Amino acid sequence: MSRVRKTVSDFLLKPSNKRVILVVTVTVIATELFIVTDIGPFRFSIGTVVFVYAVLSIKNFLIIPTAFLAAVSIFLLRIGLDYFFWLPREYFTFMMAHQYSGFIYFILLSLILKMSKIKTMASGFTAPLLLSLGGAVAVSTLAEALVRVPWGEVLSFDSLIILIIMSAAQVFLVASFINISQFQKIALVDEQQRDNYEKMLILASDLYDELFYMQKSMENMENIMAKSYNLHKILKKIKLPDLSLVHEALRIAEEVHEVKKDIARILAGLEKVIGAKKERSVMNLSELLDLVVRANRNYSLSIDKKIQFNLLIEKDFEVAEVYPLLAIINNLVSNAVEAISKEGSINLKSKCRKNILCVSIYDDGIPIREEDRNLIFEPGFTTKFSPEGIPSTGIGLAYVRGLVENYRGRVFLRSIKKGKSFMVLIPIASISGV
Structure with missing residues (x-):
């Protein structure tokens, strides 16, 4: 008994077998969601859509074993429902004869899909692929109906038209689900x-x-x-x-x-x-500032700070000197994040005045003392210390000033009552490449 349990456990732990069990389970449940047309004895279920979708979308999918397990499970489920809920038990032989058509349907459908090498055509929804899918579904549905009812009820003109229309509808649903999943994958890759x-x-x-x-x-x-x-x-x-x-x-x-x-x-x-x-790398100013905000929002969360970032851009334009401007703004905003103890806000605003880009970075964190205002841009000066009391390098603001001056600009600290605000002024022509 323990050997059987171990064998079953090993089977269930394999990723490929997990996929088979999942597809079988969903297919069996979806098969009970079906419609029977007024014209013709055909049954069209969502189970077909689920199974064909799995065949096309799952790599190295085991078509025949999955179809066999699904067919057996559907047969047993329908026999059980008839036996316990729908029909008197003396009709058990009738139940067997009536319900094994579903078994025939899935076995035949899987064999056609396997022999037609449908996976090799699944790179795109071409006409041959759609015709192959429609043909496989139609033939399998026709065979399932011929097992259940007399041929005369199946092979009428009206019945065959309904068969073609409903098979096409099922293929359309499969194509729709495949396209939706591919779109989601593309969106994920883009992200x-x-x-x-x-x-x-x-x-x-x-x-x-x-x-x-x-x-x-x-x-x-x-x-x-x-x-x-x-x-x-x-x-x-x-x-x-x-x-x-x-x-x-x-x-x-x-x-x-x-x-x-x-x-x-x-x-x-x-x-x-x-x-x-x-x-x-050429980037719009709005994209660059949005990148700074996202990066520093993630930085603030990583050090357990709740900071609200507010971004306002009056005028957008293309920035050619992406890395220098990104380095300037990112340094000042990351300093603002570090100046806030636990909770606070940072306002990042940009505007253009007489061909000058004006960017202000405000935070409501620890203000700079009056006696330090003339020293903050000097190399080596710092007010930041690690928990062990080790001072920082004190070169961040000196670097920012040097970089801004390289582009014929200015950076300075504005006097405000609470927190602090830095203003960066840079000629637009020096960073836009115009």
């Missing part, structure tokens, strides 16, 4: 692609951050290298008795030069990636 694209944009804007700082580091290394080499020349001219300092100054210049070459290679690679993305 996933959009999510991936947005993640790529955020990642690219982060890379742009690093690119900006690496470019500044390159300039600093150029200055250090030049100063070290000048120091070497000065020490050489004054003819010190100990030449170790002269050689050390030259060695420092050479080592800085080597580091600069390594960073230059990394920088070239980053510029190539960012440049390639930039050529393909």
Whole structure:
């Protein structure tokens, strides 16, 4: 007994067998939803639609085993209903003879679908596929009726017309369900692609951050290298008795030069990636700001904060410098998220005044002290500390200011009574590519 139980359990655990059981169950239930036409002895059920839909939509579908299980289950169900509810029990032989036609129907339908290789034609609803499906349903329905009633009632002109019409209707339902499911799959894929694209944009804007700082580091290394080499020349001219300092100054210049070459290679690679993305990335301002809001809403939820985001855009236009503008706005909005303790709101507004893009970012979180207002854009200044008391880098706002100034713009903190508000002003021509 335990071996039988284990065999049944192993059978039920296989994914393919689970699909078979599900299709059989739904088909059996749907088969009891049928109509009988006034003209002709035909029965048309939703079970046919369910079974054919499963054949076309499920990969590696076991047509014959599923049809056999469905046919046996339908036969037993109908015999049980007749025996216990509808007919006197002395008519049991009549019940058997009357109900086995459903068994014939599903076995014949599955054999026709299998032999016609219907799965190979299921890439699209072409005329051959529709005709094959309609023919399979019509032939199976005709055979089922011939088993139950005399041939004369089946093979009349009116009956055959009804058979063709109802078979076509069942195929139409199958095609409709297939199209709906395919549309849902396409919508799901589009949603996933959009999510991936947005993640790529955020990642690219982060890379742009690093690119900006690496470019500044390159300039600093150029200055250090030049100063070290000048120091070497000065020490050489004054003819010190100990030449170790002269050689050390030259060695420092050479080592800085080597580091600069390594960073230059990394920088070239980053510029190539960012440049390639930039050529393909043109985005409306509304899309960019909406992306910032969605990304930071997810960020706020990930750190257990309830923040209401309000977005207002007065004028929309195409942005060519997507990553720099995304980096600027995203930095300021993420700072606003971090400034709110548990609950609050963030207002993001954009408007255009005299060919200047004006973007304001307001939050009702912790305000900036009056004595810190002149320091917040200085590199290294920070008011944020980790739970362990470790200060943040203090380069976020300095980076934002540097990036804004690269596009001939300004960023400043506006005085308000509660919370804080940053204003970014950038010439539209410098970011729109016009």
